Amino acid sequence: MKVTVTDFLNVRVGKASLNAPTYQYLAPGTILEVEDATYNGDVFEGSNQWLKDKAGNYYWAGATTYSVAGIINPACYDAWHLKDYKIKALHDKGLNGQGTTICIVDSGIVATHPGFDYTKISGKGFMDQVITNDYKDDHGHGTECAGITSANGKKVLGIAFEANLRAFKGYSNISSEEVDMICAIENIPLDVDVVSISYVFVDVKLLDRMTRAISRLINANIIVIAAHGNTDTPPNLLSSIPGVISVGAVDEKGQYAPYTCKNGTFTVLAPGVNIQTTNKTGYTTDTGTSFAAPFVAAIFALLRQTDKTFSPAQALEYINNNHTFSKDGSKKIIDPSAILKF
Template sequence: MSVSWVFRACMLFMLMLSSWGAVSAADVSGTYEPGEVIIQYNDIGSGTAVVSVASSLNAQIGAETILTEEILGVKGLQVVKVPDSMSVPEAVEYYKSNEYVAYAEPNYITYLPNPTDDSGITEENLDIADVPMNFPNDPGFSLQWGLYSNNTTNVSTGRSDIHAPEAWNVSTGSSDVIVAVIDSGVDYNHEDLAENCLSGYDFVNSDTDPMDDNGHGTHCAGILGAVTNNNLGIAGVSWNSKILPVKVFDAAGTSNTVLEIQGILYASEMGADIISCSWGTYYNSEILKEVIDNTPALFVCSSGNDGYDTDKIPHYPSGYDSPHVISVGASDESDLKAWFSNYGVTTVDLMAPGVSIYSTTPGSYGFKDGTSMAVPFVAGTAALIKSEKPANEPVQIKNLLMSTVDKKYWLNQSCVSGGRLNAYNALSQVLPLQADFSANPASGTIPLNVQFTDHSTGEPTKWHWSFGDGYESTTQNPVHLYMKPGRYSITLTVSNEGLSSVAEKENYIHVKPPYQPVKAFPDGTGGNYPTPTDPDDDGLFEDINGNGWLEYDDTKLLFNQILFAMKEEPIGQFDFDGSGFIGFGDVVKLYQMV
């Protein structure tokens, strides 16, 4: 959902209020359509039986059926208009009290925030001279930091973008994958969207013209699936997936539960694999959840823009406990949670770029902020995965997206996965190419000669080994000689026709100092302490006093006997700091180990 400057000012005021007291769920109440109630009847046999029960209940209070199950497409679902003499809450309780009614609730209204328009940066300002040649040639690509950022000031150890160029080496998407944008419609005539847009539907006006008269839906559509590498406009996350425009929000950015249900059922009927939902409310519609759960698509949903902890103040549909729903918060170019983004350790699944996002707008291009913008980054990545693994179910795609994020410790308290979307990490897990290897021996004393064996699948044609000690190799099954004690992490990168896969094993090779017998330290009375031992079999004799465990007395004894150790003992076994000789640095290191 886009964030206006007015909304930001309101948020600052709310933050001031929150210093006096916590925000509660009651503070975020919404509205509903006047006089309308949604009713879901239990399965009581034939449709005639449902009609009979519904007619009887409606007649008793003078309610009129305005939408039937035939129109809505859900068995037993109806929308009624109650008389002015009865309030909506009273009518809801009336219907819920009947044994044949599964759910009854108001027709909740959902609002899109006012759109944030162009920031004044246009394509004429671009400088793409340093964009690598294998990147798409769209002139607006260098403004799309969420796809690729050359920001060198972010607080993370790497880039804050979704690593799209790397992902595009694996897949640019398939036209067989359909992503429904349930929103304010889409400018399907836009120069950078037309080729990827399917015919959709407008449920606001009940016609086949889902043209966007708000701007929100067009911006989201461009992020996930703009036509890419066409020397025009911007790049989309999925270059080739099809966009299904489904208009359920009007020009003012207003919708309701019934419109949303109709849009979801239509998207499902049209074969949507992924449904992009850049909207939400704080009302919990049980009927909407049931429709989502019974729809065979992945729902990518925005977590909301109010800065709330949604573990305490639930947001829907992002907060539904459903395997079909993945909830997305917004991150900024410094890889931090966007100031406006809702968050939740159990209710927000992952973060994605959502600040100063450049994309299509009706007839043009512009920037917007919001968790709405973060959603299509995830939806587009899901489309790339679906294009490579068409049989993957929504829960499989969801788990893959969450398990391959770039983890950031500062996001641990913001979302379930503790990280930001990484499209390449996700795509690398569905590659036909998978790196794997073994080593023999994996442990021993110097000099240690190790045979590395490639076990990669997918018929790689190139190999690149990093042995952890500064040496590398490009042979398939190299032999490497280690001459310095330590623990070494090994990395193998394999590639084939532009695809690559990486396998890394941390501290995999254990090289011990050459074994030499050690002497007992003199105890100052003409005798000796017990012989030092190596409790963890790492070639270092940390147990200086030989009593079988590590303790402060070992440090004290080494300090007192340092001259003896320097002259009498083998260097390797007591070189705890790796300096190449025995000295007081080893006492300090041993103390730290204790």
């Protein structure tokens, strides 16, 4: 395939590494003939994806017009949460999250997963309220959430597959403390577009601190999405914070998923039953409001792609004015085509 160089780019000889020998500096506009496949290599500016030509030269893909769209398996669109919500039609219009940033506050992400090839990933860890560069997911939940927003389409496809992804790790398989998750939220950079949090907060003693952290984001024009919680949890305190879009789950038949927490109030339903996504070691199908929240986050990343000034208040208004209803007529279901005016 042919790609175009978009920024000054070194040709690396024999290895997908920043330390490999280089013999030429390519200027923007240079046309390259490279293999269709991408290769994992050194991470630069959040991407570890490299291209290779027949001579064995490597090129960091981030400085070319290479697009994730080129590797999408069309069968991915058969997943019900993509097919029934007409996501392919949005992608065909160029709505894929390009130029936006989604921050997922969860258990981190397995950034080397083949399902995230060329996904622009960066992140931080906040275990014990200590900020580190370790955001590797040893639990698995964060990687499942990230697949819904950002998977590349080899096996499953994220709705906003061209968006930048920031993984903020606030818990692990051995430690889950609300204060660590709040610390992660407090440190989210104010240049992100959408935040997705699939974690249930229940400690009322921490509500004031959490409210301040969330209000900081909303006041900075960042759209905050939260999973409302499942039947085995109390209602998520995040759902009570003004400006937060709280999400329950709907199934393939348009029915309000009965496992969505009945206590408290939530804003909208989104697909959260039998959702195909990535996991720590491969791919999986999972169920929960945890997976409905990143669906909504990705839709608003597509909207922020078209309008960077679009506000959290407008997001709530769009949901209220553009939705369908669950089969029993009692709950709002997100309508991506209406929200995006397609």
